[in-house]
Amino acid sequence: MADDTALAFQHPEARSRAGGGAPIHDRISLRDHIVEVEIGAFQPERGRTQRICFNVVVEVDKPDTRADDVDRILSYDTITDAIAAELKAERINLLETLADRIAARILAAPQALRCFVRIEKLDRGPGALGVEIVRSAADRPVAADAAETPRPLIVLLSNDAIASPHLTGWLDQLAARLPVVLTVGAAQGAVPRSASPAAQRRIDLLAIEQNAWILAGRDRRCLVVNTRTELDWAMRHGQMTVWAPSKIVLDSPGAPSVRAGDAPALAAWFADRMQARALLAIGPDAPDTALPLVRADPAADRLPDSP
Structure with missing residues (x-):
């Protein structure tokens, strides 16, 4: 070979000489x-x-x-x-x-x-x-049936929603709507600042991932994952996940900003990349997206019936 x-x-x-005239x-x-x-x-x-x-x-x-x-x-x-x-x-x-x-x-x-x-x-x-x-x-691998590709519900949780006493009840309701991928913004508190844009981007991503782990610590059903392979496996096996964005964002040309206030835009970009069926925002901020968007009041114990 x-x-x-x-x-x-x-x-x-x-090539002809090497092939002996074949x-x-x-x-x-x-x-x-x-x-x-x-x-x-x-x-x-x-x-x-x-x-x-x-x-x-x-x-x-x-x-x-x-x-x-x-x-x-x-x-x-x-x-x-x-x-x-x-x-x-x-x-x-x-x-x-x-x-x-x-x-x-x-x-x-x-x-x-x-x-x-x-x-x-x-x-x-x-x-x-x-x-x-x-x-x-x-x-060539045999192409998978596109209909078999999971289309998740992407859920954007504000910091108030993560700390809400209603969180467990919301997760109970979301468990009936799998596949579900939860997304968060940066953890509360000051994020360290760097003069280097590349370094700052990683710091901001780490602040989001810290918040993902805070959410995971509140409920064992929230599995933190950072690769598309893990996400696909979890969706196919009925596991709710929390997206840790560093790898996918850093490996994707044209990914949006990741500062604390940019969580809605990042969630919308991720939902589009995942070909989500809809986006559910629990909190005051909702992204600008072409996908079906549902807002949920973080003070309510029931989520909207759809999607």
Whole structure:
């Protein structure tokens, strides 16, 4: 497989010699495509961009070129769109993860047979640091039925709601409306200040997560989670959760501000990302959202009947 990967980026003549004259597939390729993006697992790579170079080769079914019909071939845009979509979806730590996701997107096209992806960081050392992978159409996972994806009710709890004597009763009522994900703002009290915007963002996120743990301490049904994998598992298994936002926010380009007063906007952004069925706000502040929105009075012991 290593030889296949190396040969994928060679001239067709070299591939033909290596194959002993056996038939080889047609290919389309993208060479030396450089994008400046924030990526990397190490702290010095956060909050700054670096140049990433992409080389992609896709083996394809031999098209019927007699019709000269662009709809019958695999477009070059399939490759560039796959790269752009994965870079936009979330901030990624590992080149291996990015390469695998790009290959999966490309292989979703019916014409694609095998995909070779080489990604290199150009600014991390004296040379190019990178990975190379090969994936085949046989590696494509079976797509899950979209109807099986849980659509949670997102609940925004104000600090007064967290401290309310009605909390246990509300959770009893919400337990009948699962899947439910609870969100909170920053804990009460002064949040430490930093002159560094990157440091301040993490401090603000930690203040929210402190509040998530305060809520968890009030009722054992409130399970604090911070990854999409944990959220999906909990929703599928009937577990109410409290969202700890650091990982998803830091890994998501375009995430909103996370200061204490921004809890409604953050909850609305998260609800949209989770494809929530509705958003329930218990407290004085309600987010601006296109989703169905229900307000609940924190002084009342009963929540609205819907959603």
